[in-house]
Amino acid sequence: MPRELHLLAxxxxxxxxxxxxxxxxxxxxxxxxxxxxxxxxAEAGGLDALFFADGLNFGPPATWPYKTxxxxxxxxxxxxxxxxxxxxxxxxxxSATLAHPYHLARQLLSLDHLSAGRAGWNLVTSFAEAAAHNxxxxxxxxxxxxxxxxxxxxxxxxxxxxxWGADTIVEDRxxxxxxxxxxxxxxxxxxxxxDVRGPIGAARSAQGRPVLFQAGSSSTGRGFAARHAEVIFTxxxxxxxxxxxxxxxxxEARSRGRATAPLITPSxxxxxxxxxxxxxxIERSAYEYFSPEYQAGWLLEVDVDVTGADLDGPVPAxxxxxxxxxxxxxxxxxxxxxxDGPTVREFLYRTVNxxxxxxxxxxxxxxxxxxxxxxxxxxxxxxxxxxxxxxQFEDFVEQVVPLLRKRGLFxxxxxxxxxxxxxxxxVPQRFERST
Numbered sequence: 001m002p003r004e005l006h007l008l009a010x011x012x013x014x015x016x017x018x019x020x021x022x023x024x025x026x027x028x029x030x031x032x033x034x035x036x037x038x039x040x041x042a043e044a045g046g047l048d049a050l051f052f053a054d055g056l057n058f059g060p061p062a063t064w065p066y067k068t069x070x071x072x073x074x075x076x077x078x079x080x081x082x083x084x085x086x087x088x089x090x091x092x093x094x095s096a097t098l099a100h101p102y103h104l105a106r107q108l109l110s111l112d113h114l115s116a117g118r119a120g121w122n123l124v125t126s127f128a129e130a131a132a133h134n135x136x137x138x139x140x141x142x143x144x145x146x147x148x149x150x151x152x153x154x155x156x157x158x159x160x161x162x163x164w165g166a167d168t169i170v171e172d173r174x175x176x177x178x179x180x181x182x183x184x185x186x187x188x189x190x191x192x193x194x195d196v197r198g199p200i201g202a203a204r205s206a207q208g209r210p211v212l213f214q215a216g217s218s219s220t221g222r223g224f225a226a227r228h229a230e231v232i233f234t235x236x237x238x239x240x241x242x243x244x245x246x247x248x249x250x251x252e253a254r255s256r257g258r259a260t261a262p263l264i265t266p267s268x269x270x271x272x273x274x275x276x277x278x279x280x281x282i283e284r285s286a287y288e289y290f291s292p293e294y295q296a297g298w299l300l301e302v303d304v305d306v307t308g309a310d311l312d313g314p315v316p317a318x319x320x321x322x323x324x325x326x327x328x329x330x331x332x333x334x335x336x337x338x339x340d341g342p343t344v345r346e347f348l349y350r351t352v353n354x355x356x357x358x359x360x361x362x363x364x365x366x367x368x369x370x371x372x373x374x375x376x377x378x379x380x381x382x383x384x385x386x387x388x389x390x391x392q393f394e395d396f397v398e399q400v401v402p403l404l405r406k407r408g409l410f411x412x413x414x415x416x417x418x419x420x421x422x423x424x425x426x427v428p429q430r431f432e433r434s435t
Contacts, residue, residue: 003374003380003405004387004409004411005035005370005374005380005381005409005410006048006263006265006380006381006382006422006423007045007047007048007104007379007381007382007384007410008047008048008050008051008052008089008091008265008382008383008384009042009047009049009051009363009383009384009385009386009393009405010047010051010053010267010384011035011037011038011042011050011051011052011077011078011081011090011381012032012038012052012053012073012282013035013038014380015050015290016066016067016068016288016290016295016298017066017289017291017294017296017388018286018290018387018389018425019068019388019390020066020254020289020291021285021289021388021389021390022070023389023390024061024072024390026068026070026226027159030070031070032343034045035072035077035081035316036081036084037051037253037416038393039081039085039088040084041393041394041397042393043047043085043086043087043315044395044397044399045397045398045401046410046412046413046414046430047088047352047384047397047420048088048194048263048413048419048422048423049088049089049091049118049120049357049422050075050078050081050088050089050090050091050093051101051120051122051213051233051256051383052074052077052078052090052091052092052093052122053074053093053122054073054074054092054093054094054137055131056125056131056134057127057130057131057133057134058071059071059130059297059298059299060130060270060297060301061297061302062293062296062297062300062307062373063298064297065292065293065347066297066410067291067294068249069138069222070186074092074093074094074108074431075094075108077434078090078115078119078373079110079111079115080262081116081265082111082114082115082118082164083114085092085115085118087118087417087422088118088121089118089120089211089418089422090115090118090120090150091113091119091120091121091122091123091211091213091419092108092111092119092120092122092342093124094121094122094123094124094125095108095125095126095127095131095148095186096122096123096124096149096150097125097146097150097153098126098131098132098134098135098152100194101153101154101156101157101160101194101416102144102156102160102196102198102200102353104121104153104157105156105160105200106200106202106341108121108157108159108161108210109160109161109200109202109205109210110202111210112205112206112207112209112210113202113203113206115204115208116417116418117205117207117418117419117420118205118207118417118418119159119205119210119419120210120211120212120213120419121210121211121212121213121216122215122230122308123150123154123213123214123215123219123228123231124214124215125146125147125150126146126147126198129301130301138364141234143313144220145218146425147223147224148182148223150195150224151158152191152192152193152194153193153194153294154212154228155191155385156187156189156190156191156194156196158209158418159169159185159187159189159198160187160196160198160199160200161200161204161209161210161281161370162185162204162209162430163184163185163186163187163199163200163201163202164179164183164184164185164202164203164204165185165204165430166181166204166430167180167183168180168183168203173347177423184199185199185430186198186199187199191200200346205418205419206417207224207418207419207427208231208420209428210228210258210419211231211419211420211423211425212228212229212230213229213231213232213233213425214228214229214231214232214233214262215232215234216232216243217232217234217235217329218329221329222248222249222252225249225262226249226252226253226255226256226258226261226262227258227340228426230262230263230423231262231263231264231265231266231423232249232262232264233266233267233355234264234265234267234356235266235267235329235333235354235355235356236266236357236378237333237336237355237356237357238357239357239372239373239376239378240378242264242266242357242373242378243376243377244435245264245343246264246377247377249261249262249264250346260288263320263380263381264379264426265379265380265381265382265383266356266357266373266378266379266382266383267353267356267357267382267385268356268357268358268382268384268385268386269352269353269356269357269358269359269385269386270358270359270360270366270384270385270386270392270393270396270400271283271286271359271360271361271386271387271392272360272361272362272363272366272395272400273361273362273395274362274363274398275362276361276362277430278359279362281361282387282389282392283360285389286387286388287349289294289388289389290310290346290349292311292345292348293348295348295349295351295352296309296344296348297352299334299348299351302318302331302334303320303321303331303336303377304319304331304349305318306319306344306348308368309344310344311344311345311348311365312343312344312345313343313344314341314343314344315338315341315342315343315344315347315433319338320334320335320338322363324353329355329359330354330355331352332355333355334351334355336355337350337351337355350363356385357373357382363395363399363400363403364403365408366396366400367400367403367404370382370400370409371404371407374409384396413416424427428434
């Protein structure tokens with residue numbers, strides 16, 4: 001069976017710069033309206049899913065003056081979107097090191113049921129001090145230790161998700177017995193980080209359980225993703241780097257006995273216009289409305305410090321520490337963005353896209369680049385990030401997606417109802433705890 005391109009899109013509509021564009025309504029109602037419209041457009045385009053990032057904090061204080069206020073929580077946001085959509089997947093970020101696994105399991109499985117099998121969990125290991133300060137005693141855990149916590153949290157969540165089997169519900173109206181308690185798997189977990197009895201009292205969903213996304217790119221993170229992830233979200237700035245990462249994940253998954261490697265979907269920031277001149281105009285507008293002060297403040301979360309530097313001067317060497325326990329991949333990625341000597345302002349504009357890929361051009365050029373990455377096995381698809389300017393996401397769906405369909409790369413319509421159907425993933429077997 002030929003490979004099929006997968007396209008997801010960031011669902012978040014908040015911005016730290018484009019909000020100044022006169023065509024954007026930044027009121028609560030305006031943000032809500034954009035969320036619903038984005039979901040409608042994405043589903044009309046047949047995209048696999050909307051992907052909601054999250055940070056569990058409002059950011060370092062240095063960012064507060066420059067960012068919009070409405071920062072809706074992903075689980076409640078996607079629950080609302082599930083009622084106005086029918087097919088598109090809904091992927092939410094949840095911290096395995098700050099959130100409690102019982103809450104994560106219950107909330108995510110509830111979303112999976114309410115959306116009729118369209119939920120995904122982007123499992124992250126939180127690194128930001130600002131986020132840790134919102135969660136009482138548990139602070140930021142050292143980098144490699146975070147994955148040990150995540151391993152345990154994932155085991156608990158899976159055990160809770162699979163407490164009910166296919167034959168647990170008997171619904172015997174005459175006897176009044178609803179559940180066969182001999183077929184309820186109780187997690188009864190007691191580990192170094194969590195004590196969870198369970199169960200959560202919910203059947204498996206239409207797709208078995210939510211699809212597991214993960215974003216590990218360090219050596220430890222890659223190992224975790226190769227063991228557990230069904231889809232990997234990553235930032236890869238060039239096709240060559242993406243091909244290396246793709247091979248690494250496939251090799252690591254194979255070495256761990258997996259018959260099928262995770263799907264790999266890097267981020268892709270795009271600007272699309274009908275002509276090169278229009279693309280240049282949109283890019284100038286995006287540059288005009290981005291906020292260097294916000295970007296400088298946000299980078300403090302990954303230990304990159306250009307605050308107070310001359311925006312039109314060179315990036316100081318002191319901006320980058322030698323090592324970090326927050327986000328090693330991010331530090332390396334941002335250091336690379338400054339390697340060719342940009343000004344601080346230019347560097348900060350580059351960081352809007354993190355350390356991921358970007359493409360600017362006509363619909364044909366954008367489609368060419370997507371096809372090139374996909375066919376050269378640099379990825380299995382992309383998580384799309386537009387500039388935040390009005391109309392750009394709609395233009396991609398209306399102008400680029402039809403070209404990808406014409407080339408036989410992307411579906412013409414949904415052929416299934418669940419997120420696993422869209423991604424070509426099998427329904428997992430009921431989880432059995434390791435001993």
